[in-house]
Amino acid sequence: MVAPQDNDRLEVGLQSSQSEERVVPLRLQKFLARAGVASRRGSEDLMTAGRVTVNGVVTTELGAKVDPLVDVVAVDGVPVLVAGAPVYLALHKPSGVVTTMSDPQGRPTVATLVPTDQYPGLFPVGRLDFETTGLLLFTTDGELSHRLLHPRWKVEKSYAVLADGRLDAKDIERLEVGIKLDDGLTAPAKARILDHRATNTLAEITITEGRKRQVRRMFSALSHPVIELHRVRFGPVELGMLGPSSWRHLSADEVTDLRRVTEMGE
Ligand code: URA
Numbered sequence: 001m002v003a004p005q006d007n008d009r010l011e012v013g014l015q016s017s018q019s020e021e022r023v024v025p026l027r028l029q030k031f032l033a034r035a036g037v038a039s040r041r042g043s044e045d046l047m048t049a050g051r052v053t054v055n056g057v058v059t060t061e062l063g064a065k066v067d068p069l070v071d072v073v074a075v076d077g078v079p080v081l082v083a084g085a086p087v088y089l090a091l092h093k094p095s096g097v098v099t100t101m102s103d104p105q106g107r108p109t110v111a112t113l114v115p116t117d118q119y120p121g122l123f124p125v126g127r128l129d130f131e132t133t134g135l136l137l138f139t140t141d142g143e144l145s146h147r148l149l150h151p152r153w154k155v156e157k158s159y160a161v162l163a164d165g166r167l168d169a170k171d172i173e174r175l176e177v178g179i180k181l182d183d184g185l186t187a188p189a190k191a192r193i194l195d196h197r198a199t200n201t202l203a204e205i206t207i208t209e210g211r212k213r214q215v216r217r218m219f220s221a222l223s224h225p226v227i228e229l230h231r232v233r234f235g236p237v238e239l240g241m242l243g244p245s246s247w248r249h250l251s252a253d254e255v256t257d258l259r260r261v262t263e264m265g266e
Contacts, residue, residue, distance in 0.1 A: 025065035035080045036121035039146030051076050086141040087119045088250040092242045093136045099127035114138050114247050126210055134231030135239040147262035154208040155261055158233035159215050163224040167193055167201040171222045175205060179218045186218060200227060235261050
């Protein structure tokens, strides 16, 4: 283990497959978060609970630093494996798939659609309902995921919504001002009508919260229940032309933008 220092040492070019700089050594909680073990705060809790060892020694000191290429870090005795840099993927989630890495009920999960063998520790950033389609981010970076979902950073999520009936300007205003749900008033949203069809309406809504079935509940509150829900954007990342059930790596620019909107630096 490396003694705590004031500044991280920058080591450039260690990650041959990435053009990013790698910080070595790095704080143990940061290492755990990047490995996808928990958020940085959660990792600190694991440390102070005495569940983390470095080279076999319980390490509770929050200033402790490790070199991931040299030190063996374990949580509850299980080694944390990091194959180089954190990984960031976008999946086009199809309908009929649960957002979990394993389902006790045996339903199809998103885990079967992303390369978990290649990237152990990959997990979804938040969730989409069983029926919802569209953009679902995956990462091994616990801290970034934590911030993307935390209300403090108000990261925008945009959805295309096919809703029952004919939405009007008043409905849009209610969505934008805030809808009273059983878990409180929703934060101001952006909404617009894209198309009026015979018996339903195609709309777009952008929200900054991530409550359970939030968009469905908002439209139900307007008496225009959702027929289909499709996420097209998460923060700066767009689904684009990615086909259903396909995944892609995020570009370096997309990762930089995600880090910027969550104030994680570049
Ligand atoms: N809002 C919902 O209601 N469902 C989702 O899957 C995502 C947002």
